[in-house]
Amino acid sequence: MTRPEPGRASYVRAALKGMALTFRHLVNPHKVTYQYPEERYPLSPRWRGTHRMEVHADGRPKCVACGLCPTVCPANCIRLVGGEDDNGNRYPIVYEIDEFRCIFCGMCQEVCPVEAIHVGQHYENAEYSRDRFVYDLDRLMAQDHPVTHLWDPSDPRTE
Amino acid sequence: MEKVAGTAFLIASSAKVVATFTLVLLSVAYITLLERRLAAFMQDRRGPNRVGPFGLLQPIADGLKNLLKEETSPAAASRFYFFLGPMLSLMPATVIFAVVPFAAPLPTPWGVVDMIVADLPVGILFVLALSSLAVYGIVLGGWASNNKYAFLGALRSSAQMVSYEVALGLSLVAVLMLAGNVTLTEMVWRQQQLDWWFAFPLALAFLLFVISAFAENNRLPFDLPEAESELITGYHTEYSAMKFSMFFIAEYAHLLTNSALMATLFLGGWDIPFWRGDDMFWVGGALVSGFDATGAPLLAEPAWWKTALTLAAFAAKTSFFVFLYIWVRWTLPRFRYDQVMHLGWKVMIPTALAYIMLIGGTILVLDALRTPYGFTYGLVLTAVSLVATGLFVFVLDRDRIIGGADLTRRRSGTEYQRAEMIVASDL
Numbered sequence: 001m002t003r004p005e006p007g008r009a010s011y012v013r014a015a016l017k018g019m020a021l022t023f024r025h026l027v028n029p030h031k032v033t034y035q036y037p038e039e040r041y042p043l044s045p046r047w048r049g050t051h052r053m054e055v056h057a058d059g060r061p062k063c064v065a066c067g068l069c070p071t072v073c074p075a076n077c078i079r080l081v082g083g084e085d086d087n088g089n090r091y092p093i094v095y096e097i098d099e100f101r102c103i104f105c106g107m108c109q110e111v112c113p114v115e116a117i118h119v120g121q122h123y124e125n126a127e128y129s130r131d132r133f134v135y136d137l138d139r140l141m142a143q144d145h146p147v148t149h150l151w152d153p154s155d156p157r158t159e
Numbered sequence: 160m161e162k163v164a165g166t167a168f169l170i171a172s173s174a175k176v177v178a179t180f181t182l183v184l185l186s187v188a189y190i191t192l193l194e195r196r197l198a199a200f201m202q203d204r205r206g207p208n209r210v211g212p213f214g215l216l217q218p219i220a221d222g223l224k225n226l227l228k229e230e231t232s233p234a235a236a237s238r239f240y241f242f243l244g245p246m247l248s249l250m251p252a253t254v255i256f257a258v259v260p261f262a263a264p265l266p267t268p269w270g271v272v273d274m275i276v277a278d279l280p281v282g283i284l285f286v287l288a289l290s291s292l293a294v295y296g297i298v299l300g301g302w303a304s305n306n307k308y309a310f311l312g313a314l315r316s317s318a319q320m321v322s323y324e325v326a327l328g329l330s331l332v333a334v335l336m337l338a339g340n341v342t343l344t345e346m347v348w349r350q351q352q353l354d355w356w357f358a359f360p361l362a363l364a365f366l367l368f369v370i371s372a373f374a375e376n377n378r379l380p381f382d383l384p385e386a387e388s389e390l391i392t393g394y395h396t397e398y399s400a401m402k403f404s405m406f407f408i409a410e411y412a413h414l415l416t417n418s419a420l421m422a423t424l425f426l427g428g429w430d431i432p433f434w435r436g437d438d439m440f441w442v443g444g445a446l447v448s449g450f451d452a453t454g455a456p457l458l459a460e461p462a463w464w465k466t467a468l469t470l471a472a473f474a475a476k477t478s479f480f481v482f483l484y485i486w487v488r489w490t491l492p493r494f495r496y497d498q499v500m501h502l503g504w505k506v507m508i509p510t511a512l513a514y515i516m517l518i519g520g521t522i523l524v525l526d527a528l529r530t531p532y533g534f535t536y537g538l539v540l541t542a543v544s545l546v547a548t549g550l551f552v553f554v555l556d557r558d559r560i561i562g563g564a565d566l567t568r569r570r571s572g573t574e575y576q577r578a579e580m581i582v583a584s585d586l
Contacts (some may be wrong), residue, residue, distance in 0.1 A: 012556040015491055022201040022490045029200045 045149045048106040048119040051097050052147055053140035061141055062116035065090045069108035069117055077101035078108060095137040099125060110150055118147035162441065163270030171272045176257075179276050183256050187411040188218035190481060194411075197482075198489045221404075228400035233305055236397065240303035245398070245405035248296025251289040252412035258282045259419045260344045262429050262470035263437050264446060266461040271446060274429070274466060275344060282343035283335065286420060287328060290375060293413060294320040297377075297384060300406070301394035312393025315496065316384035319374055322503035323381075327371035329511035333364040333518045334424055337540070347428035348440035352449070355537030356432070358425040362544040363514050363551055365425045367507055369483075372417045374503065377410065378484055380491040381499055388493075418480030419473075426476045429469035436460075437469050510551055517547055 034041050043049075054062045065082025081094040106119045122145035127133055163171050192207065192214060199206025207214040232241055262274035279285050294316055301313020334357055335341060338349045350356055358365045374381040385393040395406045422428060431437050438448045439459040448459035494502070521543050530536050 012552055018490045019486060022486065025203060026197065026200050026486075030203045031205060032203060033205045035205070 043121045045121075046151070047121045047123075048104045048148050050099065050120050050122040050125050050143060050145065051102075051108075051135065051140055052118050052120045052122075052143040052145065053095070053137065054116050054118060054147075055141050061092060061095070061137060062114050063092045063095060064114055064116070065092045065095075066113060068111045068113065072107045072111045074105060074107065075101045075103045092137060095140065096134050097140065098134050100130065100133045106148060106150055109148065120145045120147050122146075161270045162444070163267065163272050167267075167269035171267075171269075172276070175272075175274075175276050179256055179261075180253065183253055183412060183415060184408070186415055187408055188222065190411050190415060191221070191407070192218050193481070194485050194488075197485050201486075201489045225401050225404040230402065231397075231399045233397050235305040237303040237305070240299045241397075242402070244296050244300025244303060245402045245409070246296070247299060248293055248409040249405050249412065250296075251292040252409045252416060255286055255289050255416040256419065258285050258343055259416070259423055260347055260428055261419070261473050262466045263439050263468075264461050265463060265466040271461055273344070274470070278342070278344055280342055282346075283331060283341040286343075287324075287331075290413075290417075291320060291324050293409070296406075296409065297394045300398065301384075304394075304397035306397050308390040308392075309394050309396045312384040312386065312390050312396070315386075316377060316394060319377070319381065319383060319499060319503075322500060323371045323374035323507070326367055326503060326507035326511050327375060329508065329515060330364040330367035330371060331424070332511075332515050333361050336515070336519055336522055337361060343423055343428070345440070346424060347430060348438070350427040351430050351438040351440075352532060353537045354534045355541065356425060356427040356430070360537045360540035360544055361425070361518065362541070362548045363510070364518070364544075365421075366548060366551070367511050367514070368425070369421065371507065372421060373484070373487065374499070376413050376417055376484075378414065379488040380494050382488075382493060383496055383499060386493060414481065414484050415477070418477045418484065421480050422473060422476035426479075428476075429473040431469060431472045437465050506555070514547060517543065 056062055065080060067080060067082065070076075070078040070080045077098040077100075079094060079096040079098075080092055082090055083093040084090050104119060109115075109118045112118075117140075120143060122143070125133075195217075196206040196208075196214065198204075207217045210216040210220045232238060257276040258279050260273070260275040260278070264271045264273050266272075297316045298313045301309040301311075301316070304310070334346070337353075337357060337360060338346045340346070340349075346357075353360070373379075377384050383393075384390075385395075387393075390396070395403055398406060429437075435448065439446050439461060441447075442456055445456065446459045446461060447456040449457045451457055518540070521540055525536055525539060530539070
């Protein structure tokens with residue numbers, strides 16, 4: 001940036017120049033604001049937001065209660081109590097994610113062997129009380145927003 | 160047509176008071192919205208557009224919020240003056256509008272009604288007296304808050320008012336010399352008779368008046384009493400809820416009355432340019448529109464549509480100044496305190512004094528030459544004023560004026576060079 005020589009700045013001309021600039025913006029504003037509730041900012045396919053649990057066709061969660069996600073979780077926000085049914089299939093008895101603690105790193109999705117838990121393209125999760133931020137299994141399964149692509153499938157370099 | 164009198168006069172006056180007061184407060188509310196929207200557009204934002212269509216209900220929402228908010232007053236504040244402050248600053252700003260003529264006289268079955276709340280013979284003096292009263296609200300509020308920032312803001316406000324009130328009054332002297340009286344209605348008439356709005360024959364007075372009015376109104380670039388970056392919000396730091404809002408209403412009411420005043424004094428008030436049909440003034444109990452070659456008065460024909468048109472003209476001129484205020488505010492940065500004082504005392508006042516001499520001399524010469532008060536009279540004054548204005552701007556633009564700290568360094572040249580060398584060696 002070039003600055004005028006010290007003490008050589010012209011106040012009148014500079015002021016008029018500034019006025020012209022603001023007037024140009026007034027008549028031709030470069031509006032960049034999104035009108036939020038009606039207009040939304042397009043999210044990146046890799047945006048990591050509110051979690052979602054994938055479901056089988058018969059309504060059971062895809063989770064096999066392997067315990068990898070609570071282990072990898074750096075914020076320690078996932079609580080998992082696994083169980084086993086009569087056929088020897090493991091399933092989660094308790095699966096809770098504290099969305100307040102979560103740092104949305106997406107490592108739970110990366111580590112999941114059966115692609116059950118996902119972070120999603122969703123960010124509007126305000127609540128009236130703190131306890132509502134702990135999402136239980138039913139709530140995680142009920143989420144219907146699109147899930148995150150942790151890498152772009154068309155670009156091998158991102159894998 | 161006779162002037163309205165008796166009971167009809169009382170009713171007409173009451174109606175005018177109610178209508179003007181309501182209109183002023185309503186305009187004030189919408190000027191706040193206008194300011195926020197225009198500021199947003201200038202900064203590539205959108206501004207408040209959520210409450211109602213185009214955000215038109217925003218001022219109402221703001222008012223409601225301020226009424227319902229908690230009133231706090233600091234423990235160590237002087238309660239009486241703390242409450243008095245906002246009232247004192249609001250009152251003068253709204254009362255000034257009483258002497259501003261806002262349209263051509265309106266004919267009614269009961270007589271002709273002047274479109275001015277109070278046609279005071281001392282119009283300008285009344286305005287000057289009340290506009291300097293406005294600072295008392297700020298000073299009292301700032302002092303009573305018992306807060307150092309509020310106090311500093313109040314102090315700055317009073318210093319600024321003292322400095323710029325002089326320049327304001329002096330620039331008005333030129334207007335008074337040309338108009339020959341202090342009544343605002345007659346000033347409009349004199350501008351109609353001159354065929355020139357005073358902004359042209361008194362160009363430099365116009366410029367000085369606008370600058371002083373900005374300073375008097377505490378608007379940017381002279382908003383030192385508020386100065387958010389230095390003084391939190393200056394004199395109203397401790398205020399909340401409706402008392403805080405009252406300071407703002409006062410500021411915007413002041414802005415509106417100042418704009419109306421500038422329109423009246425320099426842009427012909429409600430006069431519609433290039434049209435003789437709207438020229439009206441009471442001369443010896445009759446409403447005249449001018450004089451013929453022998454000096455006999457020509458009777459004016461007031462009509463409701465003329466009143467409406469002139470009202471629109473007045474509104475347009477006032478809006479122009481309101482827009483100018485907003486435009487300048489969102490363009491120019493704030494002056495430093497010493498720069499404001501420097502500009503006020505060393506530039507504005509001497510210039511205004513010199514200009515009074517110049518205009519006085521020119522009027523004297525014109526009168527000695529028996530030039531009739533009319534177009535040629537205005538043309539000569541315009542030529543003189545434009546030269547003076549050009550000179551003033553030229554000098555101002557050569558940075559003899561607003562150099563600030565840098566100017567001081569430049570004057571003591573050796574010290575400046577030493578500082579330069581130190582900087583260079585550091586690099």
